[in-house]
Amino acid sequence: MRKVVLIVLVIMLVMSTAVFAGGKKESDVDKYALMMSHMTNSFTITLSNAVKAAAEELGVELVVFDGGQDVSKQISQVESAINQGYAGILIEPASVDGIKPAVTAANKAGVPLVTINQRITNQELAKAFVGVEHVEGGEIEMKYAVKAIGGKGKIAFLLGPLGSDAQIGRTKGYYNVLKDYPEIEVVYEQSANWRTDEALKLAENWLQTGVELSAIVANNDGMAMGALKAVEDAKKLDQIKIFGLDATADALAAVAEGRLSATVSQSTEAQGLAAMEALVKLVNGEEVPAEIMVGHTLITKENVADFQ
Amino acid sequence: MKKLNNVMNGQLMRELGIVIVFAVILAILMILSPNAFARPANLMNIFKQASINGILAMGMMFVIISGGIDLSVGSIVALTGVVAASFAHPGEYPLIVPVILAVSIGLLIGWFNGLGIAYGKIPPFIVTLGMMTIIRGAALIVSGGAPVFGVTDEFEAIAGAFLFDKIPLLVVYFITITILSAYILTKTVFGRRVYAIGGNEISAAFSGIKVEKVRIMVYMISGMLAGFAGLLLASRTVSGIPTAGQSYELDAIAAVIIGGVSMSGGSGKWYGTVIGALLIAVIGNGLDILNVSSHYQLVIKGAIIIVAVLLDVKGKEKTT
Numbered sequence: 347m348r349k350v351v352l353i354v355l356v357i358m359l360v361m362s363t364a365v366f367a368g369g370k371k372e373s374d375v376d377k378y379a380l381m382m383s384h385m386t387n388s389f390t391i392t393l394s395n396a397v398k399a400a401a402e403e404l405g406v407e408l409v410v411f412d413g414g415q416d417v418s419k420q421i422s423q424v425e426s427a428i429n430q431g432y433a434g435i436l437i438e439p440a441s442v443d444g445i446k447p448a449v450t451a452a453n454k455a456g457v458p459l460v461t462i463n464q465r466i467t468n469q470e471l472a473k474a475f476v477g478v479e480h481v482e483g484g485e486i487e488m489k490y491a492v493k494a495i496g497g498k499g500k501i502a503f504l505l506g507p508l509g510s511d512a513q514i515g516r517t518k519g520y521y522n523v524l525k526d527y528p529e530i531e532v533v534y535e536q537s538a539n540w541r542t543d544e545a546l547k548l549a550e551n552w553l554q555t556g557v558e559l560s561a562i563v564a565n566n567d568g569m570a571m572g573a574l575k576a577v578e579d580a581k582k583l584d585q586i587k588i589f590g591l592d593a594t595a596d597a598l599a600a601v602a603e604g605r606l607s608a609t610v611s612q613s614t615e616a617q618g619l620a621a622m623e624a625l626v627k628l629v630n631g632e633e634v635p636a637e638i639m640v641g642h643t644l645i646t647k648e649n650v651a652d653f654q
Numbered sequence: 655m656k657k658l659n660n661v662m663n664g665q666l667m668r669e670l671g672i673v674i675v676f677a678v679i680l681a682i683l684m685i686l687s688p689n690a691f692a693r694p695a696n697l698m699n700i701f702k703q704a705s706i707n708g709i710l711a712m713g714m715m716f717v718i719i720s721g722g723i724d725l726s727v728g729s730i731v732a733l734t735g736v737v738a739a740s741f742a743h744p745g746e747y748p749l750i751v752p753v754i755l756a757v758s759i760g761l762l763i764g765w766f767n768g769l770g771i772a773y774g775k776i777p778p779f780i781v782t783l784g785m786m787t788i789i790r791g792a793a794l795i796v797s798g799g800a801p802v803f804g805v806t807d808e809f810e811a812i813a814g815a816f817l818f819d820k821i822p823l824l825v826v827y828f829i830t831i832t833i834l835s836a837y838i839l840t841k842t843v844f845g846r847r848v849y850a851i852g853g854n855e856i857s858a859a860f861s862g863i864k865v866e867k868v869r870i871m872v873y874m875i876s877g878m879l880a881g882f883a884g885l886l887l888a889s890r891t892v893s894g895i896p897t898a899g900q901s902y903e904l905d906a907i908a909a910v911i912i913g914g915v916s917m918s919g920g921s922g923k924w925y926g927t928v929i930g931a932l933l934i935a936v937i938g939n940g941l942d943i944l945n946v947s948s949h950y951q952l953v954i955k956g957a958i959i960i961v962a963v964l965l966d967v968k969g970k971e972k973t974t
Contacts (some may be wrong), residue, residue, distance in 0.1 A: 386897045388800040508949065537948045542801075542891045543898060547703055551942035554699055555690040568801070568895075575892060579814065596803035596893060 376433035376629060377407045378622075381423055383440040384415045387540075387568075388594045389614060390438070393463065396618025397436060404626050406433075417444035424448035427457075434458045434629045436621055442466045442511060458628035462621040464511045469636075473628050476621035476638045478612045480512045483591055483642045484519020484565075487610045490644055491563050491589045494607055498529035499560030502552055504545050504569040505537045513537070516565045516591065533557055538569045545572030553580045563589045567597035567609055574606055593645055593653055601650045611643045611653060672914050675962045676929050676936075683940040690943050698822070704935035705828035706890070708928065709883045710902060711909035712835045713876035715927045718910050719839075720872045721852040721919025722778035726767060727880035727906060729789035730760050731899030734884030736793050739802040739894025742809035749808045753885060760881015761874055763789060768870030786903070793896040802894035813889035824886060831879065836924040848872060852919030909934055912962050933962065 380397050382390055394410050401408035411427070413420035417440040427435055428451055435452055439445040442464055449471045452459040460474045469475055495501070503520065506513035517535075524530055534552055538545035549562060553576060562577070564570035570590025577586045583605065590597050593611035600606035617640050624634045645653055684692040710727050717724045737759060738752035763785065770781040815823045839845040847868045850858040859865050883902075888894045913930035915922025937958055941951045 385799045386794055391798065391800045534945060536942070536945075541898075542893065542895060543887060546891060547938070548942055550699055550703065551939050554693065554696040554939075555687075555943050571893070572891065575890075594801075594803075596801070599803070 375405065375407050376626075377409065377431070378625065378629075379423075379427040379432045379435045380408055380410045381413060381420055381427075381435065381437040381439075382410060383413050383420070383438050385410075385412045386415075389592060392614045393438065393618050396615040397462075397622050400619045400622035404622060406626060408622075413440045415440055417441035420445060421448040424459075425451055428452060428455045432457065434460070434625045436460050436462055436625055437472075438462045439464050439466050446471070458625060460621055460625045460628065463617060474624050474634050474636055474638060476617055476624060476640070478617065478640050478642055480515025481519040481522065483610050483612055484516035485523050486519075486642050486644050487516070487589050487591050487608070488520045488523040488563060490608050490646070491561050491587070492523060492527055492530065494587050494589075495530075495560040497527050500531050500533045500557060501561040501563060502534035502549075502559055503532060503536070504548065504562060504564040504573060505535065506565040506569075507539045508537050513565055520563060533559070538564075538572065540566050540568055542568045542572040542575075545569035546576050547572075549573040549576035550579075553577070553582065559586050561587045561589065561607075565591065567592040567594040570606060570609070571596055571600065574600060578605070598645065598650055598654050601645060601647060602654065604647055608644060608646045611645055613640045613643060616640045671965060672912065672926055672929050672933075672962065675965050676933050679933065679940075679958070680936060683936065683944075687940070687943050691940055696939070696943070698820075698825070700932070700935045700939045701825045701828075702822040703939060704931045705822075705824035706883050706886055707902065707905045707909060707934060708828045708931035709831050709879050709886070710906035711913075711927050711931045712831050712924075713879035714903075714906040715835070715910050715913075715915060715922065715924065716839070716848055716872045717778070717876045718907070718915050718917065719852045719919055719922050720848045720869060721855065722771065722869070722872065723782065723907070724764075724767065724873060724876045724880075725779065725782040725903050726763065726785040726789055727876060727883075728899040728902035728904075729786045729793065730763055730877060730880035731884040731887055731902055732896055733763075733789050733793040733796065734759050734881040735888035735898055736797040736802055736894035736896050738885045739805050739809075739888045740796070742805040742888075744804070744806045749806070749812075752809065753812070756885035756888075757878055757881045760884065761878040764874040764877020764880075765870060767877060768873035771873065772866035772869040790896075797894060797896040799896065801896070803892075805888070805892060809889055810892050811889075813886045824890070827882075827886065831882075832924065832928055839924055844868070844871065849920055852921075854920070905934060908959055912959060933958075 378401060380394060382394055384390055385394065398408055411423045413423060420440045424435060425448065435457055437459060439461060445466055446468050449459055449466065453471060458473045460476060461472045463477045465475055466472065503517065505517055536548055538548050549572060562573045564573060567590035570588050574588045577583050577588060587607040589608050590606060591610040593609050597606055597609045601609055620638050620640060624638055627634050690696060714724060734756035738756040741747050741752040741755055767781055767785055770776050771778050813824050817823060817826050847863050850863055851865050851868050855865055887898055909930035910927050911917065912933055913926030915926060937955055941954060
């Protein structure tokens, strides 16, 4: 009895993979692969949806792979895609260093590869890069923050995971702006790893110290929303202004309600569209610039309606 | 003096080792930061920040005393948080719906864990490790991979409101669950059976205890409390985040272990677990207030956990 159950289970398992893998007909249109570092937050979901929409518009077939934040898994996915005859590969790298073998393999096989959102260490190996300057995003966020608090006061930074591309770039942007404002003092600068619950706890603890903060500037909206909750709970939103970056749905709503002072859009949808267009051009033998940059947009109460 | 030594090395030290460690760390932080850390408002803040982990740790305590482990609680927090937030949009369902859903989903997952362990005879580490992965996937599927926003004010108040305008409700839940857990563990037959099967499963079975049933119950308690903690976290962060709760199981295990519960089961006290949860929150809060870099915080936290348990173990050795 037990053995029968076991055999049935195994057969079901095998069949289920066949069901998931099957259903895709061989067709004449070129097949493209999008390798995402992971699919677990608003940014990655928005980006992959934008690329999918662009592929549909351009009349090509697109398959999305989830790297699960594991660079070795992403390398294997690229290798399999090359073997399966994909025409071109878009990659949002799980690691800017570790992804090199996959890029080399694509070059060897003559499959055009475009990196998106993050520059890899050996960017010259890829055919093109589509993304934003994180430094610029940080500068836009900080310029507005400085204006909003009148150019002086004590401020705190909530940083992404230390060492990540976006954290380094955005924080550098903050300091580029602060050079001209000697009356602004950065009293706290800690990582909350993009996470709302960590940022909430950290901001609660800062508020306990009695230091009179004028602003909390966060590397992303998830952390800004955590800080906002802590400041609202302490009834200090009239003294402390909060700034974020990403333009997530809840952050936009908070900007519209006047609770979050500002967020910055990194034009995720535009990145997806530009990347897909560039890759299709490359596959068709056309030239594209090695770097295609998409701009940031500041979102405040004045223009938030355009983004919701 | 001799009498004092006896007290220090005797029964009192054995029971209170971790309390003394806790008091010393508290005193050090109070001296380093008298104006911020030691303020009553901050002490209440620490209590609040300890609550969610404390509630998870209460469930984990039952599991570890019974000789098991539950790695799935962090993922349960994420799934139940996402589900609760999805049913808490304005004008859709009454507040009771997300509450009941979160707790019963946790309970159900705990029941599955228990079935696999008690009847499937699969080691708890493996069952709950598998469940941890499955439930994390479920949280991502249910939410479509992105956080769930837009919850009602009443939902936000579940964790955000205060009792008598002073005591955060999170603390009230933590205290209530602690009292209930302490009562069940020390005053009921079920509680004694949990100790019995953790101490020696075979002799427990011989003495007529239905080991399987007790085991399943233990994982159901842990799952249910994790479901409740997921509800609280979603309310506290005003959103259901599918990647939330990562490594929460390790914090809960750390609280239980710091509190002197033996990893091999059969022994441990409820108040040790409370101290363990408070100690973890105290360290995090104190280091944030002293503005210690997040990188060093990890090193210090890990070292304090090991030293706390080491002192506790040494304290117990002297008496035996």
